[in-house]
Amino acid sequence: MKAAGSALLFLLSLFLQSWNANFRDLRKYTLKGYAQGTDYTIAYYAEGAVVDQRQVDSLLAVIDSSMSLYKPYSLINKINAGPKGSYAIDAHFRRVLGKSFEIVKDSQGIFDVTVAPLVQLWGFGTAPVDRFPDSAAVRQALRCVGMEKIRLKGNYLEKLDACVQLDFNGIAQGYTVDVLANMLEDCGIRHYVVELGGELRVRGPKPDGSPMRIGMERPATEWGDSPLVQDVMSITEGAITTAGNYRRYLQDGDHRVSHHIDPKTGYPFDTEIISATLYANDALTADGYDNVFMAMKAAEAVTFANARKDMEVFVVYRDRSGVVRDTMSTGFRDLLISK
Incomplete structure (x- = not known):
């Protein structure tokens, strides 16, 4: 599965700390643990604790036994x-x-x-x-x-060939988030956030009726600087994942090698995009496609997303002069409350 550093992290504290536990007699329950090489957090509101740590860890173990390298x-x-x-x-x-x-x-x-x-x-x-x-x-x-x-x-x-080997690391984490979210919904939970390694799926609104607020982490303008939270998303339902090349890479002298590999050439992609954040109905879709956008130019990524009804994209990229810029699909701007 993906390592913890392979995706940009979203900050959950903006809404985990703000839900009103007394609204409609719903109580907040939070589960935290470690799985697939990273941390997970599940927060939900219900009248009682209908999902516990044992259930979550048991489900994660089943998925690992299927798809973990x-x-x-x-x-x-x-x-x-x-x-x-x-x-x-x-x-x-x-x-x-x-x-x-x-x-x-x-x-x-x-x-x-x-x-x-x-x-x-x-x-x-x-x-x-x-x-x-x-x-x-x-x-x-x-x-x-x-x-x-x-x-x-x-x-x-x-x-069809013995030498073929599979790697689901670019999509399985998003799928896992969906499985956990579906488990909550099967238990009747309608207000929740599931986060695994920075991949998110939420359903709301919050019990007080307000939408979820999610801080979106941006890469720094210079290598080695700490990322910054400059944008806040406001959503009531959906999934958000991010792919980036500034957290997970290899260094060869002055040359950085991205972990996103081109299956056609065999070499790492070398494009202008630094990070791509996807919003979709489910995390499986978002996680699978965020890697696709990393192989595109920024303008191509926006055009690709605008042509599809089930996703929106926000990309951070370096222009020809090396200046860090951002752009987004038409619908993504509507998700931001700080733009």
Whole structure:
């Protein structure tokens, strides 16, 4: 799953501290823990504690056993290590893989969950590397990359090449947030926030009737400076995720290498975008697409989002002169209360 530093964090205190616990006899319950290499926070309002820590951790363990590259016993690791052929998959795996096929088509191949060999080659996988790969190593890894090398047939994944390896780190965290949110909703909870590694899904409004307020963290203008909270979003329902290249990268002299790898070339993307924040109905969609926007130019990202009804984007980028600027899709501006 994503490491904690791979996404820009949203600050929750703006609304976690402001809900009125006495409104309509609803009480606030907060659960905190550690999962998928990062922290999580679940805050909800209800008349009683209908969801507890044990339920949450149990559900997270099930998802890890399906899709975590950091669990040797996980289904994804068994598939990655296995020969070509057909593999039975669980419901979590199937939903994430199904969405991945949708996004790879919509993004014209930018998003690709078979990039695991390239991710490892560049040092962003489960094992460290002591140097960047040469062109021959990249070409060799590219032989195993491409979603045309796998098929989804009902509850089965078919590997068409033994060397194919999957990596759901760019989408599974958002899916996990949705699963946790759905668990709350199944228990009748209608006011909540679920946050995992900076990926958010909320439902409101707050019990007092006001919308959720979420502080949005921006990258600093200079490398090494602390990020700043300059914008506040006001929403009543939806998901927010962020991809960025200033928290997770490798350094080679003066050259920074992004952890976003181009599945077509085998090399890290080198674009003007520093971060992309997505708003969508669900976190699975937002988390999958925020990586797609990192491969675009800022103007392309805005055009892409404006052409789709189910997402909005806010991007921070460097222009040709190196000045940090931002731009956003038409609907995203309506979500901001500090602009």
